[in-house]
Amino acid sequence: xxxxxxxxxxxxxxxxxxxxxxxxxxxxxxxxxxxxxxxxxxxxxxxxxxxxxxxxxxxxxxxxxxxxxxxxxxxxxxxxxxxxxxxxxxxxxxxxxxxxxxxxxxxxxxxxxxxxxxxxxxxxxxxxxxxxxxxxxxxxxxxxxxxxxxxxxxxxxxxxxxxxxxxxxxxxxxxxxxxxxxxxxxxxxxxxxxxxxxxxxxxxxxxxxxxxxxxxxxxxxxxxxxxxxx
Numbered sequence: 001x002x003x004x005x006x007x008x009x010x011x012x013x014x015x016x017x018x019x020x021x022x023x024x025x026x027x028x029x030x031x032x033x034x035x036x037x038x039x040x041x042x043x044x045x046x047x048x049x050x051x052x053x054x055x056x057x058x059x060x061x062x063x064x065x066x067x068x069x070x071x072x073x074x075x076x077x078x079x080x081x082x083x084x085x086x087x088x089x090x091x092x093x094x095x096x097x098x099x100x101x102x103x104x105x106x107x108x109x110x111x112x113x114x115x116x117x118x119x120x121x122x123x124x125x126x127x128x129x130x131x132x133x134x135x136x137x138x139x140x141x142x143x144x145x146x147x148x149x150x151x152x153x154x155x156x157x158x159x160x161x162x163x164x165x166x167x168x169x170x171x172x173x174x175x176x177x178x179x180x181x182x183x184x185x186x187x188x189x190x191x192x193x194x195x196x197x198x199x200x201x202x203x204x205x206x207x208x209x210x211x212x213x214x215x216x217x218x219x220x221x222x223x224x225x226x227x228x229x230x
Contacts, residue, residue: 001137006186011139014189015114019107026101033064033098040089043069046102051119054139059111061119062102066090097200103142115189116141117177124170132174138181143196145180 001007023030034045047065050058067085086094093099106112112119119140128135180188 001181002183004185007184010186011113011184011189012110014186015107015112016110018114018193019104023104023108026104029098030101033093033101036089037065037093041065041068041087047099050122051140052122052125052136053111053119054136056125056133056136058122059106059119061112062105064093064099064102066093066099100142107142111139113139113141115143115145115180115192117181118144118173120170124166127166128174132171132178135174135177135181138177138184143192145176145192 004010037043037045043065045065047063047067048060049063051061053059066087067083067090068087090099103112107114116138117135117140125133125136
């Protein structure tokens, strides 16, 4: 990671300012969604899970719950398109990425950044090789420059979802995260944040594609570059 004022201080100032303002501006929406989650299915409004943070330190990530609660230690770590655990409201929350908004609290607390490698669960980060572990030098982010594919769609029709994720999807994502971690700059972060916000607002306006066309697009997505992933 290249040392600069931005990486040492500026990024934290940017994160704290935007996350604080975002939580204030979005508080009515956050409250409405929390109530809707509680009413729509049994269980808490927020989903909490241990993830690996900067320097390998564990932290508890926050999301709006989009799935039916599973007994402790019984739920699968990976979610594929069509997973029966996803609630009706949860499908919409995941589609719009609104389920990720509580992570602004993680950013405000300094556990995450607005932009950075997406945080993984410890059982997967324990399998990183020495080169891949360099992504842990950067603070994990709400959004990141990753391959533009729908990993949940890719895993949906695969018999060995975890094998596919560990052997193909995760290594591909880590390559993009490594490239980002070695060249963190303010204007790059700003561009990724703005691009992500634009995608969130434009997503509902795009015509739906068929499952076959989405699958074909996903299968060739390894050539896509620098597309923000939330």
